[in-house]
Each structure stands twice: as structure tokens, then as C-alpha cells.
Amino acid sequence: MKKICKILVLPIILLFGISGYIYFNFNIYNVEKIFEDRYSVSVLDDKGEIIGVSLNKDEQWHLKSIDEIPEKLKISVINYEDKDFYKHFGVDFTSLIRAVRDNLIKRRKTGASTITMQVAKSLKPKERNIFNKYIEIIQAIKIDKFFEKDEILRMYLNNAPYGGNIVGYKTASYLYFQKKPDELTWGESTLLAVLPNSPGLMNVEKNQNKLLKKRDFLLKKLYDKKIINKRQYEISLKEPLPDKRYSFKNLAPHLTRRVIEERKEKIIKTTIDSELQEKIEKISKDYSDFLKTQGIKNLSVLLIDNKSSEIKSYIGSQDFYDFENNGQVDGIIAKRSPGSLLKPFLYAVAIDEGLIAPCSKVPDVPLYFVNFSPQNANKKYYGIVEIQDALIKSLNIPFVELLKEYGEEKFFYFLKEVLGFSDDNPARYGLSLILGTKEFTMEEIGKLYSGLANFGDFRSPIYIDVGTRNFLKENRHLSKGASYLTLNTIKKLERPGMETLYKEKNPISWKTGTSHGRRDGWAVGVTPDWTLVIWVGNFTGEGNSNLTGVYSAGNLLFRIMKILPKKQKEFQKPNDLVKIKVDEETGYRLKYQIPSKEILYPNDAKPLRTSPYYKKIFVDDNGQEIDSRDKNFLNRKEKIILNYPIEVINFFIRNGFDVSNIFGNASKKKGIKIIYPTNGLRITIPKDFDGEKDLIIKIANLKNQNLYWYLNGKYLDKTRDREKNLKLGNGKYQLTIISEEGDMEKINFEILR
CATH class of the missing domain: 1.10.3810.10 (Biosynthetic peptidoglycan transglycosylase-like)
Structure with missing residues (x-):
């Protein structure tokens, strides 16, 4: 027995040793x-x-x-x-x-x-x-x-x-x-x-x-x-055994791919509402079949819950598996030109700055800004227009002029503060920023409009469910009142087709955008509950004459809006709106004893400025304007007159409007102005197919007088024309125009070819 025990001792020791080695070298934490x-x-x-x-x-x-x-x-x-x-x-x-x-x-x-x-x-x-x-x-x-x-x-x-x-x-x-x-x-x-x-x-x-x-x-x-x-x-x-294997659901494939690439977890909970996602995917795919008949191959849709800032539907393209038409491209994160989508935000910040109220009138005539000559998309001009109508009609000229007043750098940095983009060069865009020269993603556009729906509280849309919303701190950049007035204005936009009939029943604040060259068509719809962003176009960047924001994107917007749950029908008026008096004609803060009306204006905004279009003059007993050099000045009377810019009056005269109530005293008013070029302008003139292009001088000649033209001190011509073509080489020039009444206009400019 002892002999057997001795024989077994070594194997037992060896067994325990091996066991201990295996046990202690097995990394349980792995x-x-x-x-x-x-x-x-x-x-x-x-x-x-x-x-x-x-x-x-x-x-x-x-x-x-x-x-x-x-x-x-x-x-x-x-x-x-x-x-x-x-x-x-x-x-x-x-x-x-x-x-x-x-x-x-x-x-x-x-x-x-x-x-x-x-x-x-x-x-x-x-x-x-x-x-x-x-x-x-x-x-x-x-x-x-x-x-x-x-x-x-x-x-x-x-x-x-x-x-x-x-x-x-x-x-x-x-x-x-x-x-x-x-x-x-x-x-x-x-x-x-x-x-x-x-x-x-x-x-x-x-x-x-x-x-x-x-x-x-x-x-x-x-x-x-x-x-x-x-x-x-x-x-x-x-119970029968299953006779086949099924497949997993494949909803929001662009977002699924995105979160898998971005995050390292094995289970990722998103904010997507499957029921809405399925419905919107079907509507979008069906609508895409119609767009393809017009040569428009791609679309993207983003739906945000305004209360939680959660993305509830994420459609990167018309069909993830449409390989022929780049279906796997994620249009939500692609940067595209927004066209006119930024106009409501300039409108809102200008209200907060005290520059305008919705009823304030602004010029809408052909204007020239350095080498930038914007046009309205519909090629129509209205002379003078309420800024709310300019937003409803999406007129370019009034908003370029408004951006010039507000400051393009200031507006650029407002957008940067809200969106947090890395770009830090507002000079790259200048005044054309408001027309969509800076590109944005659909998420960025969604954040802007969802922030507007939240009365100026801008929060980034989220697509990962983090379980709590305590982190959603207020990030206010607009007053509640300015936001409400903006939403109320864009609620009045004309809807496509039969949708106009549902304005009262289904109120939606919305805005469209069409980029230069018709490469991008946008429509954004906002209700108290939802922000819906639609983009249509071609991922290749190819333009299409059939593409417009109003029809190409707008029709899809309203189709989807119809199926969204509705908790709150309309935006409730915030408590920071107060009544103020403005002049009845131009819509600015009342200064003179002239006809007035009451409007709502944000109490948190800067005081609305007084009208730039009224002027106090002195007149004699016959109503003629006089100044201190006149012998009857001691018996003068004060008179308040409209004094619209000469460019506006020139537009009215050229288009046959009665300007007697806005012209003032014709005998005293200067009747000429050089509209283009502006003073100090450096002009690069390109070549056309026939060689060098001419420089076209544009002037306002209110009284249709004979004008005497001088270039660098040398007499050129006598004419009543409002335009004159000059063939000029490189160099600096001084243009002088003198009217037959003795009024003189003088500018300096430089030609670069």
C-alpha cells in the first residue's frame, strides 16, 4: 500500500500543479x-x-x-x-x-x-x-x-x-x-x-x-x-417547428450604418420611431418614383420632435439599395446650398436688433453691392414692400439689403454660435450668404428650424437615446417674440396645389429654398410638435430645370405632414410681445404726428428704430420747401414728408407710378444719382464670346433732365438716358454727371480685366 501511495504522490503533485497553473493563468476578467x-x-x-x-x-x-x-x-x-x-x-x-x-x-x-x-x-x-x-x-x-x-x-x-x-x-x-x-x-x-x-x-x-x-x-x-x-x-x-428563417428589420439603414461606425457599443438604442419611419420611407420611395420621371433622382428626409430634440425619422436617400442612383449616399450629412432657407433667421435677428417689424417697408429695386448684383427669383420688383411680404415671397433684394444693414459678419457669427461649425471666414460669402452660398447639412438646417419652433432655444438634434433629457439646457439666441412673429409670417406662405385649401385646418409654418443652378430643392415645415426637413436633387450635383423647393420638395413635405401625430395645433403667443405704435405708411416706430397703428413687438428686443423714410422740412405759405436762406424763413411751417431713396423713386417713375406723395418738393430735390458703379468699387470685367464686355453705367434721372457726362474730367456726352455703355481698359476712373439744374454726382472706381 505504501508503495502504491509513493507511486501516486508524484502524479497527484503534478496534477495539482497543472491544475493550479491552469487556474491562476486563466484570466477571468477577459x-x-x-x-x-x-x-x-x-x-x-x-x-x-x-x-x-x-x-x-x-x-x-x-x-x-x-x-x-x-x-x-x-x-x-x-x-x-x-x-x-x-x-x-x-x-x-x-x-x-x-x-x-x-x-x-x-x-x-x-x-x-x-x-x-x-x-x-x-x-x-x-x-x-x-x-x-x-x-x-x-x-x-x-x-x-x-x-x-x-x-x-x-x-x-x-x-x-x-x-x-x-x-x-x-x-x-x-x-x-x-x-x-x-x-x-x-x-x-x-x-x-x-x-x-x-x-x-x-x-x-x-x-x-x-x-x-x-x-x-x-x-x-x-x-x-x-x-x-x-x-x-x-x-x-x-406547435409546428418553424420551416424557414426570417430576416431582421432594416429600417433607417443610413442611420444604422452611421451609429455603428460612430459608436463602439454592441447594442445601440436610437430615438427613431419605427412606425413613423416605415410610413415615411414608403411615402418617400413612392414620391421618388415620380421625381425620377423629371430627372430628379435623390431625396432625403429628416423629422425632429421639437419637444425632445429627438430625430424620429431619418431617411438618407430615396432607397438605400438603389445602387444605380447612389442610394447609399447619406443626404442627411451631406453639405448643400440652402437657397433661401436662412431668410427667416435674418428676419428674426433683425427684429431683435430693432431694425424692422414685420410691417416695416424696405426697398425692392435692382441694387448693386460691390461686384454682387442680386436679383429676385421671379425677376419681379415691387419698389417698396413690407418685409413680411418680402419673406413670404422670398424676395432676394430686400434681404440682401437687410443683411447689409444688420452686418454680414454679425449674421455669420450668429449662425456659427448656433450651429458650431468650424468655418471662420465670413468674407468668403459676403452679402451672398443670405442667398445660400454657404453650404449646410440637413441636421444643421433642422437645428435652426427646430430652434425657431422652440422660440429661439436652439438644441442639437439627437439620434442616440441617452435615457434622460436633463442635459437639454436652454440655448437661447432669439427672443420668444421674434421667433413667434417669424413663425407667424412663414405660416402665410403660399402652398403648392390644393394644399392652400388646408391652411386653416392644418396650420404649418414653412419655408422653401432653391439653390443657384437648381441643384438643390428644400422645404422645411414647422409645427409646435415637429420640424420636417426635405431635400431633393441629385447627389451628383447636377442641376435640373424641373427642380424647385416649392413644388419638388414642398409636395413631399405636405404628404408627410398629413400622417404626423398632432398634439398642439398652433404656436401659442408668448408673453414677451407688447403693443407699440408705428407709422401707418412705412411701419416703423412712431416719431412724428402722422397716421399710426398698433402692432405686436418683442419686449425683449431692442427698441424699433424710427422710419428712415420720413423727413421734416420747412415750407412757406404756398407749401414750397424753403431753408434758412429764404427771405420767408421766419414765417416757415414744419411739414413731414415721405423721403424714399432715390433708387426707389427712380424705379417708380420708370414704371409709371404716381410719386407725388413720396417725391416731396420736386423743385428742391436732387434728381440724379449714380446707382452703379458705387463709389470706390473695384470692378473685374470678364470677356464674352465677342471679346471685352462693356461697363454699363446705371443712373437715376428722376426729372428726365439732360445730363452731362464727364470721365476723368473729359466731356463725353449729353443725354437723358438712364444707362450708358463704356468700353474701358484697366485703370482708375472718376465719373462725373451734372444735370441741367446743376445737380452733380461724382464717383471713383477701378477697372480690372
Whole structure:
């Protein structure tokens, strides 16, 4: 006996040594990381439903579940795989001894792997032999020591094979039954319990008889143990096996791809509303078929919940799988020219600055700004127009002039402060900024309009569900009153087609934009609940004469708006609006005793300026304007007259309007002005097909007088014309014009060819 003991001492010491080495060199903290690296990324909607899944690096569908394991599945698995799971410490030695006996003596293969041992085995798949089984035993003991039983069970179920490239019980539940694991029946739960036992031999598409026998055997076992009753047992036996595998939902594929690239988590919960996403995807795809008949191949849609700043629908293109028309391009994050979409924000900041009220009148005549000569899109001019009408008609001239008054740099930095873009060069855009020369993404446009809907509180749209909204601190850049007045103005925009009939029933504040060359068509709709941004065009940048913001994008906007839930119909008037008096004619703060009216104006804005178009003059008894040199000046009378800019009066005269009430005293008013070039202008004149282009001088000649033209002191001509072509070479010039009444205009400019 002693001799036998001596012989066994060395192997026992060696066995303990090897066991200790395996135990202490097994990095228990690496277990979860090993599994984590294998999982597919699953993207969820705002309710936790899957909207997209990516294959893992092994081309498997392998979902991670962090939810509590469904009770039916837990009971089924433990009764089939490891009935003493909650009793042993990772290894069931009774079963192990029985398995050794059966394998060695009875020559019958039986297993003794516990669930914990199978977890250890799945960490690093190894060849099946006694030594590797021994390693799994040691590792299972350590796993059992460091993890709770339910954690171990979750590891097993999350990584169990279910046939083909399906791994994990959550994956199998979706792809075999199209349901979440907690919705599984007893029949389905027992099927998922037995399937990992031989997933290579049995799956739902082959050897179904063997699979059915195993499932029914487990059901009988549960019935015998009184875990399920007779009725549950009989119903479960009648449940057919699934005869095919399904696919995961694939909603918002552009966003799914984006969040997978941006984030490292295996489960990403987004803010997408699946129901709305599905509806809007269908509407957009159907509408895209119509646009394609007009040569417009692409569109994108972004829907923001104004209360939470959550993106509820994200459609990057007309169809992710439209490879022929660049469907995989994400139009939401592409920078495009916004056309006229910035005008409402200049309107709002100008109100806050005290430059305008909605009824304030501004010039709308051809104007020239350095080398920039904007035109209205409809090629019409109105002479003088209320700024609210200019916004409703989206006139370019009044807004370029307003930007000049407000300051293009100041407006640029307002946009930068709100949007946080990196660009820091307002000079690159100048006054053309308001016409869309700076490009923006749909998210940036969405942030601007959602901020307007929130009465000047600008918050970045979010597409990841972070669970709490406490971080949404106020980020106010406009007064509530200016925002409301702006929203109220753009509510009056003319709608396309029959949509005009629904203005009262379905109020929407909206704005369109069409970029230069008709490359981009935009429509943005705003209600208290929603901000909807639509872009249509071609991702290639190709222009299209059929494309307009109003019709191409506007029609889609109103189709989608009709299906959106409505909680609050109209914007409520904020409490910072007060009544002020303005003059009735030009709509500025009242200064003189002239006809007036009351309007609403933000109390938090700067005081509205007085009208730049009224002037106080002195007249004699005959109503003629006089000054201090006149002999009748002591008997003078004050008179308030309209004094519109000469460019405006010139426009009215040329278009046959009566200007008697805005001209003042014609005998005293200077009747000429050089409109273009402006003083100090440096002009680059391009060549046309016939050679050098002429410089066209434009003037206002209110009284249709003879004018005497001088260039650099040399007499050129006498004419009544309002335009004159000059062929000039490089150099500096001084142009002088003298009217027959003696009025003189003089400017300096430089020609660069």
C-alpha cells in the first residue's frame, strides 16, 4: 500500500500543479471581453425594437442580450442541459464520474458538461480530448467562483449555436419566430433549449423529425415534473417547428450604418420611431418614383420632435439599395446650398436688433453691392414692400439689403454660435450668404428650424437615446417674440396645389429654398410638435430645370405632414410681445404726428428704430420747401414728408407710378444719382464670346433732365438716358454727371480685366 501511495504522490503533485497553473493563468476578467468582441451590433428604435443588425467579423448573426432571461427558456435549458446548475460549483462530479464509466467500461459516449463548462469551452473552441476537457473543468470552477449563476446562464445562452450562422438565443428568437425572447411559448422555448445540443445536425430546415423528438422529449419531462400542466403540454406538442428563417428589420439603414461606425457599443438604442419611419420611407420611395420621371433622382428626409430634440425619422436617400442612383449616399450629412432657407433667421435677428417689424417697408429695386448684383427669383420688383411680404415671397433684394444693414459678419457669427461649425471666414460669402452660398447639412438646417419652433432655444438634434433629457439646457439666441412673429409670417406662405385649401385646418409654418443652378430643392415645415426637413436633387450635383423647393420638395413635405401625430395645433403667443405704435405708411416706430397703428413687438428686443423714410422740412405759405436762406424763413411751417431713396423713386417713375406723395418738393430735390458703379468699387470685367464686355453705367434721372457726362474730367456726352455703355481698359476712373439744374454726382472706381 505504501508503495502504491509513493507511486501516486508524484502524479497527484503534478496534477495539482497543472491544475493550479491552469487556474491562476486563466484570466477571468477577459471572459466577458472575449464574448463582447464576437457580438453583432444591434440598433434599436426608441421602444427597444430592433431596426438593424450587422453581421459580426465571422459573418454570423450574433445578438447580445442584457435582458433578464425569460423564465420559460431558463427552465427549459436547465432541465435539458444541467438540472443541478444552481447547486454545483461549475462541475457536476457525479455526472462526470458516470460519463467516465460509460465511456471506458460500457463504450458508450455520454456527456457530463455543465452549462458552466460549456461557457468555458466556447471561450476558445478546442479539439475534443481528455486534456482539453480537464482544462474546461478548471476554468469552469473559476468562472463559477467569480460570476453569479444567472450571469453564467446568460453567457451560455448568448453564445450558444442555433444552426447555420445563427448564434445566441435572442438571435434565434428573432430569426426563427420573429418575436422577442420574452414572448416565446413553451414549445418555442423547449425548441431553443434542445437545438444547441446538435446544431450542426439539426436545424429548422433539415432533420426536423429528430429535432421534433428532442423537443417533445423535453416537453414530456417538464410535464412529468409538473412544471407545465396537461393543457400546456398538449398545446405545445401541436406547435409546428418553424420551416424557414426570417430576416431582421432594416429600417433607417443610413442611420444604422452611421451609429455603428460612430459608436463602439454592441447594442445601440436610437430615438427613431419605427412606425413613423416605415410610413415615411414608403411615402418617400413612392414620391421618388415620380421625381425620377423629371430627372430628379435623390431625396432625403429628416423629422425632429421639437419637444425632445429627438430625430424620429431619418431617411438618407430615396432607397438605400438603389445602387444605380447612389442610394447609399447619406443626404442627411451631406453639405448643400440652402437657397433661401436662412431668410427667416435674418428676419428674426433683425427684429431683435430693432431694425424692422414685420410691417416695416424696405426697398425692392435692382441694387448693386460691390461686384454682387442680386436679383429676385421671379425677376419681379415691387419698389417698396413690407418685409413680411418680402419673406413670404422670398424676395432676394430686400434681404440682401437687410443683411447689409444688420452686418454680414454679425449674421455669420450668429449662425456659427448656433450651429458650431468650424468655418471662420465670413468674407468668403459676403452679402451672398443670405442667398445660400454657404453650404449646410440637413441636421444643421433642422437645428435652426427646430430652434425657431422652440422660440429661439436652439438644441442639437439627437439620434442616440441617452435615457434622460436633463442635459437639454436652454440655448437661447432669439427672443420668444421674434421667433413667434417669424413663425407667424412663414405660416402665410403660399402652398403648392390644393394644399392652400388646408391652411386653416392644418396650420404649418414653412419655408422653401432653391439653390443657384437648381441643384438643390428644400422645404422645411414647422409645427409646435415637429420640424420636417426635405431635400431633393441629385447627389451628383447636377442641376435640373424641373427642380424647385416649392413644388419638388414642398409636395413631399405636405404628404408627410398629413400622417404626423398632432398634439398642439398652433404656436401659442408668448408673453414677451407688447403693443407699440408705428407709422401707418412705412411701419416703423412712431416719431412724428402722422397716421399710426398698433402692432405686436418683442419686449425683449431692442427698441424699433424710427422710419428712415420720413423727413421734416420747412415750407412757406404756398407749401414750397424753403431753408434758412429764404427771405420767408421766419414765417416757415414744419411739414413731414415721405423721403424714399432715390433708387426707389427712380424705379417708380420708370414704371409709371404716381410719386407725388413720396417725391416731396420736386423743385428742391436732387434728381440724379449714380446707382452703379458705387463709389470706390473695384470692378473685374470678364470677356464674352465677342471679346471685352462693356461697363454699363446705371443712373437715376428722376426729372428726365439732360445730363452731362464727364470721365476723368473729359466731356463725353449729353443725354437723358438712364444707362450708358463704356468700353474701358484697366485703370482708375472718376465719373462725373451734372444735370441741367446743376445737380452733380461724382464717383471713383477701378477697372480690372
